[in-house]
Each structure stands twice: as C-alpha cells, then as structure tokens.
Amino acid sequence: MRIATWNINGLRARLDFVRHWLAARQPDLVGLQELKLTDEQFPHADFEAVGYHATVHGQKAWNGVAILSREAGTLTQRGLPGQEDFGSRLVTAQFGDLSFTTIYCPNGKHLAHDDYPRKLDWFDSLATFWSETRSTEEAAVLCGDLNLCPAELDSHHPPEKTGDRIFHTTAERARFERLLEWGLVDLFRHRHPEERMYSWWDYRGGSFHRNLGLRIDFLLATPTLLARVRDVVIDRDYRKKKDGLTASDHAPVYADLE
C-alpha cells in the first residue's frame, strides 16, 4: 500500500498536474492540503474517472484538505475541534483498520504577527484532540503540511540564524516533539536519519534550482505501522513542471507499506 501527503497549492490550478502524478505513482491513499475551493467546487468526477474517491473538507479560496482513496472511506472528523475559525485544516477518514488524518497547519506568518501564537495554540489543540481520539496501539497516520522544520537538517537556513525565525523556533519544535512523544514516528526521518532533503521550495528567486528548501511535509504514523514501512520518498521530480503544467511549491511525500 502506498500512502502520501501533498500540499498542492490550489486544486483548480493543479488538477491536471495531480492527475499526472496519480497516474505515475499509483498511490492508494493521499492527503491533500491547500485545496483553495469549497466542498461544492471539488471535482469529484475528475477523480472518479481515474479511480479515486475523495473525502473533502473545503472552504472558499483558502486552506482546505481532502483524502483521495482507491476505496471509499468513512468520514470520521471534519475540522479541528475548537479551532474551526482558523480555517478548514483537518479531515479524518477510516479505511478498514487504518485511521488516516491529513492536516494543513497554520503558517504563523512571522513572530510578531497575531497568527504566530494562534499557530502554537492550534498545535496544542491538535495534540489534545489526537491523544483523546487515537491509541498508540492502532494503525493511524497523521500527515500533512506542518509549516515547521523540526531540526537543523530540515532547513537550508544555517542554525545560527534560525533562533527567531518562524518555522524554526523552540516553541514550534516543542509542538512537533509532543506528537513524537505521544508515539508518532516521522517516517521519512526514521527511514533516512541523516539525509538532508526538503519538501518545499519557494517559487521565488530560483529556490528550487538552488535547493534552498525546507522539510515541512510529513507522514507521521503509529508504531504498529513501522514494521510495514518499506520505503519513504520525497518525490522531488514532481516539484518540476510536467508537460508544461506548473508544479505546486511542495513536492509529494509517499511511503510504501507492506
């Protein structure tokens, strides 16, 4: 089984590109972020035509998350409880004995912005919600765009210059650590402990070609799934144009489970 996460930066602009990737990689479960459309605007027929169901939590213009799946799942959660006014950023569905959640965490903008403390609060709500609804004994995935770099290896910025830089603060990293302390495992880092690989590159300034990126997109999983992991890939090739189609600023991340 192949599971994946991908911030697509606007589904209306990215539909053909996403379908190109689905055809090439044939994933079974995909968490999508930044749909930037409403539930009514979601192109279900275009995904059904290529063999995918979708479980959607959208909103007008911004945010929005969905789960694509070969088999229809059962929707179990739309939105992070208590944080609904920060946008549509979480959706969970059940696929057999596997619980699959995808999230689009708030960006925070910069440390002096009101969104920064709200971002930390959002993560606190996430950790509480997660620990109250999930068990470390079950098969569960939490994936998405977390908008933070857990360690120096996950950022092109030199560590001596990241102390007060958004995505790199001690407070943000503590939120990520709390998820790991609960029992979730960062599949890419588990599989590739020393590899400096990014999942996002700014559109501006030739960042991709200069490899000035950040690893901010994660597949987190419960320990019971670990033994089944065969490979974890950041699909950097799909950060490039395909057949003249513009890529998202994020690459897909996928894992193959036995």
Next chain:
DNA sequence: ATGTCGGAATTATTCCGA
C-alpha cells in the same frame, strides 16, 4: 530584484497570502 504563484475583488489591475 521584495525575483513567483493562486485566488479575490473586480473586470486588467491591484492586493493578499504563502
């Protein structure tokens, strides 16, 4: 180059968010 995208508001241009 504060360099690019996607989308909204408004109707080809500017603003905003990332």
